[in-house]
Structure formats: structure tokens, C-alpha cells
Amino acid sequence: MQIPNQSISYWKDHGAPRSFTPLQTNLTVDVVVVGGGITGILTAWKLSKEGKKVALIEARKLTDGTTGFTTAKVTAQHGLIYDELISTFGEKKALLYYEATEEAIAFLKKTVNELKIECDFTPQDAYVYITTNEMRPMLEKELEAYEKLGINGGLAGETARKNLPFNVEEALVMRDQAHFHPVKFLEAIVQDMAERVHIFEDTRAEAIDGRAVKTTNGYKVIADHIVVASHFPFNDFDGAYFAKLHPERSYAIGVKSESDINEGMYISEDKPSRSIRYATMENGEKLLIIGGENHPAGRSDREMMRHYEELADFADRHFGAKEVLYRWSAQDLITLDRVPYIGRAHENIYVATGYAKWGMTNGTVAANIITDLIMKRDNRYAELYDPKRMKIKPADMKTFVTENAKVAKELIGGKLKSTTINIDALLPGEGGVVMVDGKKTGAYKDEQGHCHLVDTTCTHMGCETTWNDAERSWDCPCHGSRFSYDGEVLEGPAIQPLEKR
Template sequence: MPDQNETNYTLPGKAKSYWVATTPESNYPALPGDIRVDVAIIGGGVAGITSAFLLKEAGVSVAVIEADRIITGTTGNTTAKITSQHSLIYDRLISEFGRGQAKQYADSNQAAIDKIEYIVRSWDIDCDFSHKPAYVYAGSEDSAQKILDEVRAARSLGLPASFEGDLPLPFKTYGSVRFSHQAQFHPRKYLCALAKEIPGNGCHIFEKTRALGIEGGDPAVVKTDKGTVIAENVIQATNFPIIDKPGELFKKLKQSMSYVLGTYIEEPFPDGMFINAEKPVRSLRSQPTERGEMVLVVGDGHPTGNGNPTHEHYRHLEDWVRSIYKVRSIDYHWLTEDVISEDKIPLIGRLTPESEHLYLATGFKKWGMTAGTAAAMILMDTILGRNNPWTEIYDPSRSGQGPQFSMENVSGIEPGQGTIIEKGEEEKVAVYRDQQGLLYTLNPACRHMGCFVSWNDAEKTWDCHCHGSRYNARGEVIQSPAVYGLLEKKVRGQDEKPYSYIRKGS
């Protein structure tokens, strides 16, 4: 069992996604200069890569622009369930959006499952694709009625839903929704295979190329740190959009983190993918590996920049899995960050009604494998001037309120730690001390919209809980919507030396 003293808790396994750890790193070139294509796609995750793949098949020239390496961000850290069962959602959709739009959501996600399977079979992609039933189970009697309501709602929309009483899980449940013919896979094996088909015939993937802004018009212009991409149409597929002022998207979106443990257990894992109906979320699925079946233990989600110290979330998951299974080893730990809209429905389509050539795909609410694939199908149809039956439910022009946030400050700092120090009532400085004792002092105002960042102790990052931008300990941007790093902030002590030059004990 892990030490219950937080300061002594050691994070288990490698600090890396299993998907990233078991596939070669991509090595596509940076943008060599100014180019022109039919469609520029910002972001190399599931929505961006799938959009590029489908558009190229349709004869459209595309350029994928990725700030780092493709399929290493949110998509590279997913749990990779391919399912239309997105926890308990359909009873609420019918109540709040009506049966017609609820059916659009159901049909689009079911179609995404079929599209992924079709691509896997047609292109003979070795990506561990397999069909699995998906379950949402009631972990308490209070959720039992919600399960029954969800079964009825899902079945009324034509989904493959049924009620299941007893589940092969090592704890008591109170009924579940079962969706048959769902699936799982290795997302990087799948998407890397799609990516290989994109370059050529006027199509490109550009890595290590950060988009800095978009100018609308006909044609549109994407400005990057390596050059300019001129395109008839632009798709933002960057998890949180980097251009979010038109349509006031920043009021409609927030980011949330979840935690994953790659675990080997002594017992055989049951056939299926499982998630509970309560908070905190506890999700389980298996993955075949060279060492046997690995179980992904997922949950403890919270808004980015809020929540307990991040070590505690991993520890909660470890305590839980050890309480229900005989754990042989925990080989990986990682976190994933995803965008959630205010009404829990993705935003897919034109950025605003007036944005004739600017498109958006975001807000997948941690169900990006089907939602991102459905987004690619919707955007392809829209760009090609074809009718798509699912556009209404995902319209980005829905109105809404922005997320609320707060900031907690702490004092004291040791090597390898960071904190926010207040100087007076208004002045704040973000301080990180590295293992050699060197202090880095930064302005904690996020470069996206000025919200204050907070320290993520497990990942050694500065995280913005306003819209989810993230920076490494030195202030360099690692997660959009921000495109510029935190500014250095000189703070002077009694000896008049900048903090950034003071070592511990000096």
C-alpha cells in the first residue's frame, strides 16, 4: 500500500501514456515557409488527423499544423473507448434538447464507431481494435433509478441499450446500462496509420509549428511561428480553440483533468468497459500488451487548476484499485485534459454564423474517440457543401455562461516545487525552484486572457483553471489556447538580487 503521508507518496510507474510509450515518435517537418492549401487544420489529434484523412480522400488539399508532435496531447492521453455511451446522457438530452436533437447525438456517435471500424478493416490497421460491451453502473442505490431512466431513453433513440443486473465486478452494483457492439483500440496505432496517408498530392503535416492567429476572409490566413498558411477554409481542432473571441467561446468552455493508472492485476479482467454513474468517476477498461492484459484505471477528474494536490488524485486511484483487485504492478501513470462545454455537448461547425470559412471542433467531454470522428465527418460534409443530419445539436452558436473559478495561494517552496507568492494585495509572482536550487520567477497571468495560473505538483506545470492553458515549470507553453509563454517577472529581495538568481540557502 502507498504511504498515506502525502509528502512521502511516490507516483507509481512511468510518467507517460501507454499509447505514447509503445509507439514511435513522429517526425514530420516544420512548416518551411508560406504555403497555400484548400483546408488548414490546426491541431494533430483525433479530430484534426481524421478530418485531414477524410478530406484528402475526397480530393481536398490539406495542411495539418501541430505545435508539438501529432497525437501526443489529449488524444495521446485518452482512455480510447470507442462508444456512444457517454455516461448517463440520453435521458438528459431528450429532456433538454428534445428527441430530434438527442437522436442526432446518438446517431452521430454510433456512425463514428462504424466509421472507425470501416477504416481499420479497409486499411488493415493493426491497432488492437476489438468489440466490447460498455457499461454505466450504479455504485449506490441512489443511482438505480437513473440507470432505468437511461436505458429507456437510449432504447427509444435506437441505441443498442439494455439493462444488466449483475456485473462481473469485485464490488456491489445496483444495475447498469449495457451498450452492445461498442469497441476499444490503441489510438496512436490507429491515428499514426491515418497520418501516414496524409502527406503527398499537395497535402502536408507540419509539426513543431505553432499557430499564432487566424485572419478570416476568403481566403483565410493562418499565421504561425514558421510562416503563413493561406487556405479557403480553416478548422480549429486544438482541444481548446486558440481563437475563441468570435462567438465568445471562452464563456462556453472549460477544461477538466482526469488521471490514469496502467495496472496489471492477478485476476482475469471481465469482458467490457465500465464506468460508474456517481462522483468521483471510476472507469475501467483493459488493453492487451506484451506482458498480458493491462487494466486502465481512470477517474478523479476536476477542473484544471483546481482540486486536491495532484499526487492525491493518483493516490486515490491507487488506493481504490488495490482495494478491489490484487495488483501485481502499476507500470504507467498519466493525466489527460479535455474540454467540456457548458451544456456538455461538443461544439462542431462554423465558429460563428458569420464565419463562412472558419470551423471548430471542441468540447468532447472526455469522449473524443467518437466525438472527434463525428466532428471530422460533419466538417467534411459542411466544407464540401453537403447536408449533414447531425449539425443542429453541435452548433457552436449555442448561448451560455462562462465557467467560474477561484485561486488558492500557498506559501513556502522547496527544490522541485512551485507556488504563487503574493506581494501586497494585488501583486503575485509564480515561483519555481529547480532541483539545483535555482528560482524561476514568472508573471502568473495566463497569456491567453490573463487569468492566474496555479501549480500542478505531480506534473511540474503551471495550469490555468480559466480555459486550461498549461506551461512547464519555466513558463514555456505546452497546452493551448495560449500560444505564448508566461512572462518573466523580476522580484527583488532585501539584497536587491532578482529571485531568478537566488539559490536555496543563499
């Protein structure tokens, strides 16, 4: 099946916020929000409505990060998480997690209705399903958690079997969830606040100095409150987030198929993971969105394009899909206990990160919590999401040790890898590590035959990046930084580009 050469998100192809200029002077405001995804945009919008003077800065373009490359499910069903939350935090806080997310869904729905935003906000039930009985004990434990917490859902194997064209052993449903078009939604929010908020694109934050956010182009934004909503916190050494966040990459395709699902949003708990939902295109036809193929960022046992091919094969076998119209990937950050870090990191600094693939709801929860904290209002969810929380289960500590051991292995192993590939061996459109004048060098040969050469050493902590053939990028296997083929930063925590050669 034909798969597009270039990565393009369906959401980014159909509506994007207007363009804003970079920051070109020092600025003083009440609040500076760093990050132009759902958290940053909603936080800036909410605070501006409270009368705060707000600046919003984004390193690239608004919604260019994970927000524009999501599957856009608006749901509190975050996999089989509630049994785990009960085990880690107890029933009371597990219920708070559910209620915070349900409030976020209600907030999004209310905002869509009040502003009359045309963003395909569609109520849907959400399902997590299994295709083998191996995962049945975990599903049954999750069902018990639903019953303990009073979650609006339960077993729904028959419904899932009716709606999905392959074997489903069992499924759990969570009712009254939704999906939408995230970029159209945020475009309307940006337009609504454009006259009240100072918005700057192509403005990368590099450091916090007291009340000032310093940018890589030499300017400062001085504020009483600093909100770090830059996906991976750009100030990650302050809080050791590089050691407490696990970056994962996942993939999605948009296909026209012979058979569609008529209703519902689906995600598999067994492996390989599969996420399934539909979207309605501009012409009224349905686009089937299939996601999955998760792996640690920068570390995969196959070439990256192979992940798209696996999704396309799944779509062909089960849905009769013959054409892939869109393909895109996203990077997600997972905390040690799977609950995001949201809240006050220091006296005047707030952080929001670690959404674990559920950014549409967790990002909205973050905007609600941080707005309340800045406005000095009580928020009953703040303690649960507190980024300074210290309670760590032995299993979480094991994860911490294991992940950081892998980072150490990559840091050392990457330096020892050798190559004998000559730059002349690269075909147009290909990239990789080659030898140039006796030195290992990252090279990409564009369609015109011009070679772009970079030092492959990540500017964050010195790990060696690897070539991503699907996205034409250099990806760091240690902490997930990503760089374009010519070295520009695509995703943090790195701030500086790769050195050109």
C-alpha cells in the same frame, strides 16, 4: 504503492507518429487544419482523399494533446446522457446523437479493416454502473431513454456484478462498442497521408486574418477553408468559447493486477468517478486502465498527486494491483448542453470542440461532419452540433452563470493570494509560488537544483496560475490553459508562454 514520478501515457509509450518539421515558409492550400489530434488527423486524411490540397499544423507533436492521453473507449455510451438529450433537444435529435456516434464507430472499424491497421481494435460492450441506490432513479430514466430511442442495450446488473470485483447495484449496457490503441491507429493514418498532406509540427497558430492562419513563428497558411480542431479553439474570443466551455481534468493509471476484467468497458455514474477497461500489452499481458478523479481544471481541493494515489488505492483494494506502470492525465472541455460544438463558425472557418471526455467518437463525428460541409454535401447531423446553436435550457444558463462567476472569483482572488515561502525552501523536484525580490514568482527547482522562474499570470486573460505537482506544470483555474514549469504553453486557449523571470 509506487507511482512513477513522471507522467507518461501508455498510448504515447507504445508507438507515435513520425516527426515532422515546423512550418518555415508561407503556404497556400485548399484547407488548413489546426490541431494534430484525432479530429485534425482524420479531417486532413479524409479531405486529402477527396482531392483537396491540405495542410495540417500542430503546436507540439501529433497526438500530444488529449488524444494521446485518453482511455480510448470507442462508444456511444457517454454516461447518462440520453435522457438529458431528450429533455434538451427532443427524441429526434437525441436519436441523431446516438446514430452519429454509432456511424463514427462503424467508420473507425471500417478504416481499421481497410488499411489493416494493427491497433488492438476490439469489440466490447460498454457499461455505466452505480454502486449505491442514490443514483438508481437517474439510471432508470436513462433506461427509458434507451427504450424510446431503440438503443442496443438495457439493464445488465448481473453481468456487471459478475465481471467487477466490488458491489454493483445496477448497470446499463450498450452493446457492440469497442476500444483500441489510438496512437497506433493515427500513426497508420498519418503514414497513409504523409505524401499527400503538408504536415507541420511545433507550429502554433495564433490568429486568423481573413483566409490566413498566422503562426507564432511569423509564417502564414492561406486557405479557402480553415478548420480549428485545436482542442480549445485558439481563436476563442471569436465565438466566446472561453465563456461557453468548462474545462475538466481527469486522471488514469495503467496497472498490472492479480485479477482482471475479462470483458467490457465500465464507468461509474456515482462519485468518485471510476472508468475501467483493459488493454493488451506488447508481451500479450493485460494492462488494467483505471481512470477518474475529475475536477475543474486548475481547481482541486487536494494536491494533484493525491488523485493518482486514490486511483492506485482503488486498484489495489479491488484488483490486487501492486505496481503502477503508467500514469497520465487529460483535459476535457464540456459545452453548456453537453453536445460538442462542431461545424461552420463563419463562412470559411470550421470549429470542433467540447467532446466532454468522449473524444474518440465525438472527434470522429467532427471529422465526418466538417468533411461533408467543406465538400458541400448535406450532413443530417450538422444542425444538432452547429456551434452557433442558441437553444439553452434554464439549467444550462445556470451553469453558464455559475462557471463564469467562478472564473471571476479566480481572476480576483488569485491576485490577492499572498505567500511567505522562500525559494530556498523548495527541494529538488518541487515547485510553487515563492517570494523573489519582494515579488510573487512561480518557481520550480529541477533535480540539479537549478531554479526556473516565471510570472504566474496566465497570458490568456490574466488569471493567476497554480502549481500542479503531479504534472510539474502551471495550470490556469479560469479557462484551463497549462504551461510547463519553465513557462511554455502545454494547452490552450493561451497562445503566448509565461513571462520568464
